[in-house]
Amino acid sequence: MFRALERPVNVAAILIAAVAVAFGIASWRLGFWTDDGPGPGLLPFVTVCFLFPILFLIVREKFDDEERFKASPLAAIILLCVYAATLPYLGFLIPTVALIVAWTTLFERQNVLRGIVLSGFLVACGWVIFVYLLRVPMPLLPVW
Amino acid sequence: MLNSLEQIFYGLSLAVLPQNLLYAFMGCILGTLVGVLPGLGPITTIAVLLPLTFQASDPLGAIIMLASIYYGAMYGGSTTSILLRVPGEAASVITCIDGYEMAKQGRAGPALSIAAIGSFVAGTGSVIALSFVGPAFAKFAVSFGPPEYFALAIFGLVLSATIGGGSPARGFCMVLLGILFGLVGTDTVTGVERFAMGVPALADGIDLVPLLMGLFGLGEILYNLEQKGELSVLTSKIGRLLPNREEWKESAGAIGRGSVLGFLVGLIPGGGAIIGSLLSYTVEKKLSKTPEKFGHGAIAGVAGPESANNAAASSSFVPLLTLGLPGNAVTAVLFAGLLIQNVQPGPLMLVKNPDIFWGVIASMYVGNVMLLILNLPLVGLWVQLLRVPVWILGPAVLLVAIFGTYSLRSNWTDVSLLMIAGGAGYILRKAALDAGPFAMAFILANIMDTSLRQALLMGDGNIAIIVSRPLSALIIGVTTVVVIYTVYSYFKAGRAKKYERPDNS
Amino acid sequence: MKLKRLVLALAAACAMFVQPANAQYPNKPITLIVPWAPGGSTDQTARVLAKAAENYLGQPIIVVNRPGASTTIGMAELAKAAPDGYTIGTLSSTGYLVKLQGRQLSFDPIEDFSYISYYGDNLIGIAVLTDSPYKTLKELVAFGKANPGKLKYGTAGVGTTQHLTIEALQRDSGAKFVHVPQQGSAASAPALLGGHVDFIMETSVWAPFIESKQMRLLAVSATKRSDVYPDVPTFTELGFKSLRSVQAIIAPKGLPEDIRAKLESAFRKALNDKAFQATMQKLAMQVVDLPGADVKKLVEGEYALAKDLIESTKK
Numbered sequence: 001m002f003r004a005l006e007r008p009v010n011v012a013a014i015l016i017a018a019v020a021v022a023f024g025i026a027s028w029r030l031g032f033w034t035d036d037g038p039g040p041g042l043l044p045f046v047t048v049c050f051l052f053p054i055l056f057l058i059v060r061e062k063f064d065d066e067e068r069f070k071a072s073p074l075a076a077i078i079l080l081c082v083y084a085a086t087l088p089y090l091g092f093l094i095p096t097v098a099l100i101v102a103w104t105t106l107f108e109r110q111n112v113l114r115g116i117v118l119s120g121f122l123v124a125c126g127w128v129i130f131v132y133l134l135r136v137p138m139p140l141l142p143v144w
Numbered sequence: 145m146l147n148s149l150e151q152i153f154y155g156l157s158l159a160v161l162p163q164n165l166l167y168a169f170m171g172c173i174l175g176t177l178v179g180v181l182p183g184l185g186p187i188t189t190i191a192v193l194l195p196l197t198f199q200a201s202d203p204l205g206a207i208i209m210l211a212s213i214y215y216g217a218m219y220g221g222s223t224t225s226i227l228l229r230v231p232g233e234a235a236s237v238i239t240c241i242d243g244y245e246m247a248k249q250g251r252a253g254p255a256l257s258i259a260a261i262g263s264f265v266a267g268t269g270s271v272i273a274l275s276f277v278g279p280a281f282a283k284f285a286v287s288f289g290p291p292e293y294f295a296l297a298i299f300g301l302v303l304s305a306t307i308g309g310g311s312p313a314r315g316f317c318m319v320l321l322g323i324l325f326g327l328v329g330t331d332t333v334t335g336v337e338r339f340a341m342g343v344p345a346l347a348d349g350i351d352l353v354p355l356l357m358g359l360f361g362l363g364e365i366l367y368n369l370e371q372k373g374e375l376s377v378l379t380s381k382i383g384r385l386l387p388n389r390e391e392w393k394e395s396a397g398a399i400g401r402g403s404v405l406g407f408l409v410g411l412i413p414g415g416g417a418i419i420g421s422l423l424s425y426t427v428e429k430k431l432s433k434t435p436e437k438f439g440h441g442a443i444a445g446v447a448g449p450e451s452a453n454n455a456a457a458s459s460s461f462v463p464l465l466t467l468g469l470p471g472n473a474v475t476a477v478l479f480a481g482l483l484i485q486n487v488q489p490g491p492l493m494l495v496k497n498p499d500i501f502w503g504v505i506a507s508m509y510v511g512n513v514m515l516l517i518l519n520l521p522l523v524g525l526w527v528q529l530l531r532v533p534v535w536i537l538g539p540a541v542l543l544v545a546i547f548g549t550y551s552l553r554s555n556w557t558d559v560s561l562l563m564i565a566g567g568a569g570y571i572l573r574k575a576a577l578d579a580g581p582f583a584m585a586f587i588l589a590n591i592m593d594t595s596l597r598q599a600l601l602m603g604d605g606n607i608a609i610i611v612s613r614p615l616s617a618l619i620i621g622v623t624t625v626v627v628i629y630t631v632y633s634y635f636k637a638g639r640a641k642k643y644e645r646p647d648n649s
Numbered sequence: 650m651k652l653k654r655l656v657l658a659l660a661a662a663c664a665m666f667v668q669p670a671n672a673q674y675p676n677k678p679i680t681l682i683v684p685w686a687p688g689g690s691t692d693q694t695a696r697v698l699a700k701a702a703e704n705y706l707g708q709p710i711i712v713v714n715r716p717g718a719s720t721t722i723g724m725a726e727l728a729k730a731a732p733d734g735y736t737i738g739t740l741s742s743t744g745y746l747v748k749l750q751g752r753q754l755s756f757d758p759i760e761d762f763s764y765i766s767y768y769g770d771n772l773i774g775i776a777v778l779t780d781s782p783y784k785t786l787k788e789l790v791a792f793g794k795a796n797p798g799k800l801k802y803g804t805a806g807v808g809t810t811q812h813l814t815i816e817a818l819q820r821d822s823g824a825k826f827v828h829v830p831q832q833g834s835a836a837s838a839p840a841l842l843g844g845h846v847d848f849i850m851e852t853s854v855w856a857p858f859i860e861s862k863q864m865r866l867l868a869v870s871a872t873k874r875s876d877v878y879p880d881v882p883t884f885t886e887l888g889f890k891s892l893r894s895v896q897a898i899i900a901p902k903g904l905p906e907d908i909r910a911k912l913e914s915a916f917r918k919a920l921n922d923k924a925f926q927a928t929m930q931k932l933a934m935q936v937v938d939l940p941g942a943d944v945k946k947l948v949e950g951e952y953a954l955a956k957d958l959i960e961s962t963k964k
Contacts, residue, residue: 008574108535191687335807347718480688490857
């Protein structure tokens with residue numbers, strides 16, 4: 001069972017199947033037909049129906065150089081999601097600096113000093129381009 | 145003909161006025177910049193600058209600047225696609241496939257140069273076509289109704305499955321998945337929200353930019369985290385900047401065909417640059433003597449699509465200027481820009497504001513030359529980007545993606561979406577599932593669904609309307625042949641056949 | 650100019666820290682949320698109007714675009730903002746009509762706002778191609794009655810002012826047309842030009858084609874005839890109901906009355922601005938001046954009418 005999850009394509013197929021089931025149920029609820037013709041749920045439902053047999057074909061395809069998941073990208077994905085979740089509360093400045101310092105030290109294996117210098121430099125560049133030159137209103141500080 | 149020539153000279157005489165040259169130059173630089181920066185596209189930039197043109201005393205100059213931002217962005221859009229696998233703007237998704245592979249092989253210079261040269265040829269060619277036969281093509285644009293859009297969308301979806309190097313089953317899987325996600329948002333025909341889960345930011349659908357930057361850009365950064373040292377190999381072999389003779393030979397035809405395809409597709413409102421580049425890529429792959437090179441750094445796979453999206457950008461001015469019909473979001477903002485300057489784009493513009501009409505067209509000739517002069521030397525500079533250590537480049541791209549996403553709609557949901565798309569991009573990549581077909585299907589899904597149901601409403605519920613109109617019947621016919629051929633060859637080759645991974649990494 | 654603004658903004662920012670809360674309003678720049686993408690008719694008119702109103706308020710008004718989800722993203726943001734007069738916004742009919750489509754909203758599109766002023770109506774009209782056999786709305790309706798479901802029409806989408814007005818026309822006249830919803834107003838003009846629909850009910854997208862004599866305007870939905878098209882009758886004249894395409898200035902609920910009155914007076918004075926009137930004319934929009942209290946009544950009336958319409962056509 002767990003051996004099967006070592007193949008990324010199996011994991012992807014399971015995720016896609018889960019997404020497809022969710023879409024399938026939602027399109028069922030939307031309705032397949034209206035008085036005027038096809039309803040909003042028809043096309044997505046048909047798409048879902050086609051998706052399953054194709055997933056089956058894909059899982060059976062074999063490659064010479066099958067890849068395996070590695071830990072660091074998966075950890076990075078979690079870090080990015082945590083970052084995105086904190087943004088609305090803390091503003092851009094603090095989470096972004098923290099993200100870049102964490103990224104350079106944990107994933108790029110650099111020392112903390114480099115991480116801090118890089119994050120300061122990048123955030124400053126971003127501020128100049130987006131906020132100063134292009135006038136994008138960006139909440140930099142936490143909203144109290 | 146002679147009359148057109150006279151008009152163009154009149155336009156040129158306006159375009160080369162020092163202040164107009166300056167406006168065009170500023171627009172080109174700005175356009176290239178926002179084209180290069182992922183996330184920031186011409187729409188945002190033109191929209192930001194639009195209020196400033198309220199004060200402009202010179203309507204022609206203001207319009208020239210706005211227009212040159214648009215085609216400048218089309219030049220710049222390929223840069224990050226090639227160097228970092230981050231589409232600078234949506235029309236350059238296709239360029240990621242072979243452009244990035246070329247960069248990995250140390251051929252970033254030729255890829256960037258051919259993109260600029262192809263863009264120049266296509267841009268100039270389209271402007272010539274635009275000046276002479278543009279108005280005649282305007283009728284073609286409105287003849288495209290729901291049945292034709294449906295046929296075109298189906299055709300595009302089938303083609304999408306075959307781009308990249310993976311197996312057709314994998315391509316179709318990504319196409320189907322792309323359709324599902326593309327349908328999120330308010331349904332045009334019934335006004336019902338689909339799959340938006342009550343999230344306001346999803347009511348208009350998933351935003352394309354965070355999705356593309358996540359799937360391609362972030363996905364690539366995450367993938368590179370585990371491929372330590374690989375990128376540094378690549379940096380050591382930045383070779384030539386210009387294409388060699390063999391590469392020229394491979395690209396020349398692609399540029400020509402891409403320009404024509406792009407020009408035609410750009411005329412159709414809503415068709416636009418993306419379908420143009422997709423079509424061009426497929427055509428090149430089918431015509432090529434070495435189709436197996438596609439997906440592994442075929443220069444024709446960069447030259448064709450990049451020419452096509454530039455040609456489409458120029459030809460989308462035809463419906464705007466002759467019919468007053470903005471065919472895409474950028475021309476819609478330009479439309480507003482013209483209105484602000486008291487110029488009503490439309491059938492009477494040629495009569496009432498010939499100076500604006502011909503001035504803008506002539507400035508496109510000038511602008512294309514400027515962009516070529518600007519972009520070729522920049523190739524050398526951009527290539528140096530690859531010398532930047534990976535530990536700096538990764539976070540830098542990450543930051544630009546985050547800020548760029550937020551700047552589009554000032555929306556936190558989009559930033560979360562970027563992260564989720566990034567994670568998905570990594571997993572798909574590991575599973576050898578190509579994000580290219582997904583992106584194409586995502587864009588085409590709504591066109592297909594809406595136009596099918598509009599067509600049925602028009603035809604009183606009878607699907608015959610799609611095959612009874614000549615243009616849509618033709619496209620449907622070609623599509624059927626492609627599908628049958630693909631399915632046939634898939635099963636003939638046998639499912640046991642080992643397909644190559646989409647990327648030779 | 651830019652420098653002056655920057656200095657003003659900086660000064661205002663400093664002032665925020667040193668001045669007591671009850672200082673003279675307004676003492677810092679005001680943000681105006683436009684829930685539409687830049688370049689649309691509301692965006693264009695609101696920007697010019699805001700510029701004119703600045704003169705009467707003595708503070709810059711910064712226009713920010715918060716487009717998406719049929720204006721509800723911008724409206725939600727405005728509803729959540731502090732009712733201190735420093736965040737105001739524009740209201741379009743779309744904002745409350747969308748609730749009738751069954752969309753779940755995080756705010757009440759009518760009760761959660763204070764009403765500052767009105768500024769105009771979008772002119773919405775029925776257009777056909779010039780070579781179409783229908784010269785008047787009466788002929789069109791008569792054909793629709795004799796041949797139910799034969800004629801197809803396009804609008805910006807389901808549940809828009811445009812669509813509901815034609816629904817009302819069908820209900821009251823007994824004619825039956827088929828609605829082919831388009832993806833926004835801009836898509837309606839090509840649909841008619843290409844002959845994919847028989848008529849369109851739209852905002853001024855038809856204007857250039859009326860001028861070039863490719864399209865003919867049969868009737869407009871407005872309180873009175875338009876100055877630009879004095880020969881075209883209104884729906885009301887012809888005995889049909891029509892919904893208004895509202896353009897108003899609003900603020901979050903609970904705005905103190907003295908601040909509201911100050912804003913109202915500034916925005917109503919701004920209606921006389923030459924540049925504003927020119928922009929409205931260019932977009933075939935009618936300038937309408939209404940006190941804030943009446944705006945709410947008008948919106949409530951429009952909402953009730955639309956609700957009634959949707960309920961009666963659902964059967």
